[in-house]
Amino acid sequence: MSRIALVAMVIFLLAGCARSVTRIDPGTQIDLSGRWNDSDSRLVAEKMISQLLNSESFKDYSKQLGRKPAIIVGQIRNKTTEHIDADAYIKKMEMAIYSSNVADLVESDAFRDKLRQERAEQQDFADPKTVAQWGKEVGANLMLFGEMTSETDTYQKKRVVNYTTTLFLTDMETNKRIWYGQEEIKKYVRN
Numbered sequence: 001m002s003r004i005a006l007v008a009m010v011i012f013l014l015a016g017c018a019r020s021v022t023r024i025d026p027g028t029q030i031d032l033s034g035r036w037n038d039s040d041s042r043l044v045a046e047k048m049i050s051q052l053l054n055s056e057s058f059k060d061y062s063k064q065l066g067r068k069p070a071i072i073v074g075q076i077r078n079k080t081t082e083h084i085d086a087d088a089y090i091k092k093m094e095m096a097i098y099s100s101n102v103a104d105l106v107e108s109d110a111f112r113d114k115l116r117q118e119r120a121e122q123q124d125f126a127d128p129k130t131v132a133q134w135g136k137e138v139g140a141n142l143m144l145f146g147e148m149t150s151e152t153d154t155y156q157k158k159r160v161v162n163y164t165t166t167l168f169l170t171d172m173e174t175n176k177r178i179w180y181g182q183e184e185i186k187k188y189v190r191n
Helices: 003-016 038-054 056-065 086-100 109-125
Strands: 070-078 142-155 158-171 177-190
Touching (some): 038 056, 038 086, 056 177, 086 142
Antiparallel strands (some): 142 158, 158 177
């Protein structure tokens, strides 16, 4: 075999092994592994926040309050055996609340601390006419928190995984639970 033919064959083989990447719509549902994924986070977050905001208990609370309640999204604990990015999941919930126009969204503790630090620095370094004032924060009326769990049943090369997200909406003043919701996603995986 000539050198040119050998080089051509090597190039052909390497080109056949090249990775191909295609951009797709972020809303497209793709489930490669059967594990929790971005589609699951989006679907569950949007569905649960919609159920919460449209529940009679939330509407009654809002009516009694006389204005849009302010909600803070607290911790959503991942009690599954998988790595699930709870922060990304929480952001999807926050986006649904923010976009709803029936509740105000209050910053989480991590962002509040950064805002307070900036406000403190403004007291020394910013023009007094533009300084953000202390004591003007909106206090949350309600806190949303919860947990994610999963149960797995395996037999031979088959696996069923049931993911359950449970959320609680609680009044900050009274500790009274205003809303309680649960959503499940079940996946059947064959190898």
